[in-house]
Amino acid sequence: MSVYALETRGLTKYYGRHIGINGLDIQVRPGEIFGFLGPNGAGKTTTLRLLVGLLRPTSGSAEILGLDMVRQSLDIRRRVGYIPGEVRLFEHLTGEETLNLLASFRGKQASGMLKELLDRFELDPSRKVSEYSSGNRQKLAIIQAFMHDPEMLILDEPTSALDPLIRHSFYALCREFKQRGRTIFVSSHILPEMEQVCDRVAIIRKGKLVAVEDVAELARKKLRHAEFTLAEEPRGGIPRFASATVQRVNGLRFRADIRGEMDAFVKELSRLPIEDLQVNHASLEEIFLEFYRDEADDSP
Amino acid sequence: MIHLELLRYELKAKRRSILYFCLGLIAWGGLITSLYPTVSGIEAFSDYWGQFPDTLKNLFGGHEINILRAEGYITLEYYQLFLPLIIAAFAFSFAAFCVARARENGTLEILLSHPIERRDYAITSFVALTAGVALLTLVAVGTVMIVSFFLNIDISYAGQLEFAASVFLLNLGLGGACLFASCALKGVGQVYAVGVTLFAASYLVNFLANNWTVFRILDHGLPFHYYDPYATMTSGGFSWTGVAYHLPVAIIFATLSVLALQRKDIVN
Incomplete structure (x- = not known):
């Protein structure tokens, strides 16, 4: 049995000839919030639908909470909460009727947190779903996923309408x-949010896993920008650094894109007559774009 | 196996449709039946029917029909084609709603992401379909019986109940086929196409088989061969052959629905 809350091994899904995901290997530790990032069509929704048994894998396997994704799908669904990517609910039912219908599938464990969640999200359950705004529909989807206090949450872009x-x-x-x-497995393309909430993130592109990174580690390693002003024009024009790429902004002001350790850059910079220095961290979004730029460069 | 809350949801979701179908059946059945006392006294009406060639009569219920008899008149005007068509339309729409439309509008995704077996979902949908078809059948035949009672029309009530069972089973089989299509195919349009094709082809083959023996073998495999309202109401014996055909057909399609849904990818 897997020690991970979620583990996929070579998980693959084809829609006819079209690829959904290809050989996905992910491990999510118990008690972590794991972000699943990728652009539209990358395979995020396919992965999440496979995990809750809505799709059958072409090949590969997955274990969720120690249960086999295909053979023990019903047991998995008892223990997880799921928010679909496009929240479309029962238009003719009220919020309360919707929650009662969905709770009826779970029996006694159904709605232990219901009242707390309704208060928290200030949702009026007596109104018909057809009268709800898109934000209120999303709240209803969140409540139905969390109300039975699941051991794991599988969330497909849960904040898109909030x-x-x-x-x-x-x-x-x-x-x-x-x-x-x-444990929470959440897909999104809103990177600053993922940066705030996730412990680790995986990046997927064209159905393939590009990278899995610890968010804190990523923040340490990630690209930084520095802008510095020199007291005088350096000999030989734009200074050359081993630790960074430098461009002139204007006059004696330069911009450096720093890769790797900050220490090496500071040491190189200290040889110059510095008048002003400003260091900015790149956002995850820039890292993300960097990944895709690299991938695009690789493609024929 | 049967999920009661889901059953209630499916019937509640189609309650307006069920209500409108019932109102239409009450209005149409009541009108047709209440005209019988007047029409039965018009000789020209009988003569007009008598002028039809047998071939054509077979399209509307058979050349042996006596339309001066209440059962013959109701067969010609209502039971032979119009009633099964109306109930079949409901059955097609209900079967499409339960799976194909739910898949298209995204509600199936949220339902099946909860701990319910797909087998139970399909069986519950079949039970809901059965309940809907049974209700419409009872309303249609009940209307004819009630109006006949108040207008003192000489009609066999036992024959009406036997006919009710016959039309119910016919539409349960057709609805079951559509439920299977709903589970196996991609869209609502395809479900209707299967239902309409099956209904029209079966009716047509039955008409051809009643006129030309070459079509009889094919006809034996199709549902309208086992649907004969006039004979059911007048021959004084329950049509067990019809039951022996329609019931297994309905059960087979319900089973196929379960198998198809279990293999189906749920994508909008």
Whole structure:
């Protein structure tokens, strides 16, 4: 049995001749929030649908909470909460009727946290779903996924229709779940959010895993920009650094894209007459774009 | 096996459709039946039917029909084609709604991401379909029986109940085929296409078989061969042959629905 809360091994899904995901190997540790990043069509939704048994894999396998994804799908679904990528609910039912219908599949464990969640997200369950705004529909989808206090959450772009305040509240809820040892596997393309909430992120492109990184490690390793002003024009024009690529911004002001350790850059910079220095961290988004730029460069 | 909350949801979701179908059946059945006392006294009406060639009569219920008899008149005007067509339309729409439409509108994704077996989902949908078809059948035949009672029309109530069982089983089989199509195929349009094709082809082959023996072998395999409202109402014996055909057909299609849904990828 896997020690991971979620482990996929060579998970592959083809739609006819078209590839959904190809040989996906991911390990998610118990109690972590794991971000799954990728552009539209990368295979995020396919992966999540495979995990909750909505799709059958072409090849490969996965274990969730120690259970086989295909053979024990029903047991998995008892223990996970899922938010689909496109939340489309039962238009003719009220919010309450929707939650009762979905809770009926789970029996006694169904709605232990329901009242707390309704209060937290300020959702009126007496109204018909057809009268809900897209934000309220998303809240209903969140509530139905969390209400039975699942051991693991599989969330497909859960904040896409939420305003910033509710989004903040949602991520606070995720952190609380994590503190209680719950595991969260969340797909998104909103990178700053993932940076704030996730322990690790995987990046997927064209159905293939590009990278899995620890967010804290990524923050340490990631690209930094420095802008510095020199007291005088350096000999030989733009200074050359082994640790960074330098461009002139204007006059005596230069911009350096630093790769690797900061220490090496500072040592090189200290040889120059510095008048001003400003260092900025690149966002995950820039890292993300960097990944894709590299991949695009590799492609024929 | 049967999930009661899901059953209630599926019937509730189609409650308006069921209501409108019932109102239409009450209005049409009531009108047709209430006209019988007047029509049965018009000799020209009988003569008009008598002028039809047998070949053509077979298209509307058979050349042996006596339309001066209440059962013959109701067969010609209502039971032979119109009623099964109406109930079949409901069955096609219900079968399409349960899986194909739910898949298209995304609700199947959220339902099946919960701990429910696909087998149970398909069986519950079949039970809901059965309940809907049974209700419409009872409303249609009940209307004819009630109006006949108040207008003192000489009609066999036992024959009406035997006919109700016959039309119910016919549409359960057709609905079952559509439920299978709903589970196996991609879209709602394909489900309707299967239903309409099956209905029309079966009716046509039955008409051809009643006129030309060469079509009889083919006809034996299709549902309208086992559907004969006039004989059911007048021959004074329950059509067990019809039951022996329609019931296994419905069960086979329900089983195929379960197998198809279990293999189906749920994508919108």
